[in-house]
Amino acid sequence: MALKMGSATRAKQSVSKDEAQQEGHDKEKRQLLLKRFEKVLQNTKGVKLGDEAVKRLLLENGTDDLSNRKSTTTNKKKRGRKLLVAAAVVPLLLLLALLLDVELSPSGVMKEFKETPCLVDNNAIVMEISRPLVECGACSNLRQVPVETNLTTKDFIEKYAYSGVPVLVKGATTTWSAMSVFSYQYFKELYQSRENALDDVEEDCQFFPYKTEFATLKEVFDMDEDRANLKQGQPNWYIGWSNCHPDTGAELRKHYSKPYFLPEDSETSVIDWMFMGGSGEGANLHLDYVQRPSWQAQISGRKSWALVPAPECESVCHSLNVTVEKGDIIVVDTNTWYHSTFVHPGEISITIGSEYD
Numbered sequence: 001m002a003l004k005m006g007s008a009t010r011a012k013q014s015v016s017k018d019e020a021q022q023e024g025h026d027k028e029k030r031q032l033l034l035k036r037f038e039k040v041l042q043n044t045k046g047v048k049l050g051d052e053a054v055k056r057l058l059l060e061n062g063t064d065d066l067s068n069r070k071s072t073t074t075n076k077k078k079r080g081r082k083l084l085v086a087a088a089v090v091p092l093l094l095l096l097a098l099l100l101d102v103e104l105s106p107s108g109v110m111k112e113f114k115e116t117p118c119l120v121d122n123n124a125i126v127m128e129i130s131r132p133l134v135e136c137g138a139c140s141n142l143r144q145v146p147v148e149t150n151l152t153t154k155d156f157i158e159k160y161a162y163s164g165v166p167v168l169v170k171g172a173t174t175t176w177s178a179m180s181v182f183s184y185q186y187f188k189e190l191y192q193s194r195e196n197a198l199d200d201v202e203e204d205c206q207f208f209p210y211k212t213e214f215a216t217l218k219e220v221f222d223m224d225e226d227r228a229n230l231k232q233g234q235p236n237w238y239i240g241w242s243n244c245h246p247d248t249g250a251e252l253r254k255h256y257s258k259p260y261f262l263p264e265d266s267e268t269s270v271i272d273w274m275f276m277g278g279s280g281e282g283a284n285l286h287l288d289y290v291q292r293p294s295w296q297a298q299i300s301g302r303k304s305w306a307l308v309p310a311p312e313c314e315s316v317c318h319s320l321n322v323t324v325e326k327g328d329i330i331v332v333d334t335n336t337w338y339h340s341t342f343v344h345p346g347e348i349s350i351t352i353g354s355e356y357d
């Protein structure tokens, strides 16, 4: 009996110890969340969290939010999700509108419905607070992105493959015909000549207009020749897209191969990511929601990457900056490093990349 009482007391004590621990953990988590919020707000270039800022964070695409975040959600999946949400939400909204005597214009509602990819966007706050925490050991004490030439597979595996440490591999694409074949014109002809290739990008893949007015890849390839050739005085443009179709992918892969330092048995994703455009800001600071680390090869031009540690790593990790020259490959886990890019003046920047495991 005494034993029982004793163990009950101990159990109770350990429950309250557990509770205290839990409370401490919760507090720590709350502090982290607050830090993350601050970071998100910083990333929106100092917008205050008034109505406008919330609207901007939650609804707007194409500025500082997540329209440039690579994710596994394709346009088609987004539409499916939108239909599900719509089925649940629209009747409620209609009822509310009736009760409140709000005037609803059906054409206005339908326009909004058709033009917005998601009723509930993947916005910065939701994505930031729902991501897994980053393990900071890998970036602690890293002051610059390591640079390698002739990187062996063994070294790649030991130092970089899954460590979270980014690496710049110099002159890694010298044997690729992509270096002389890929251009704006090449992509234009490839996509315009293949039946459904452009529609497929729109339907199933992802397109990032960044600061341009282009709504689709089709519009990019319809632009004026002078602008496409980055003639002086023409509006700058920088865009990105994923190619999720094996058919077009197979054509592209005639001109590049898996980076030589990746292990024999490593698989690269069937999805290729292309980024192309002229000098100036590229992608805004963001974190991706893809499944694996990525490599990206600089086929033409020069581009700098800013890599910023996640807020939970800020006390031990530093922001890094690295310039990728034509022929180099950068490897970075874009799920754990916030990243933004900047294209240097000169040749058009064209990159191709993929994920690997």
Ligand SMILES: O=C(O)CCC(=O)C(=O)O
Pocket: 068, 070, 240, 273, 275, 282, 283, 288, 294, 334, 339, 341, 351
């Ligand atoms: O290459 C770029 O400009 C952006 C790349 C990027 O944001 C990404 O790979 O997630």
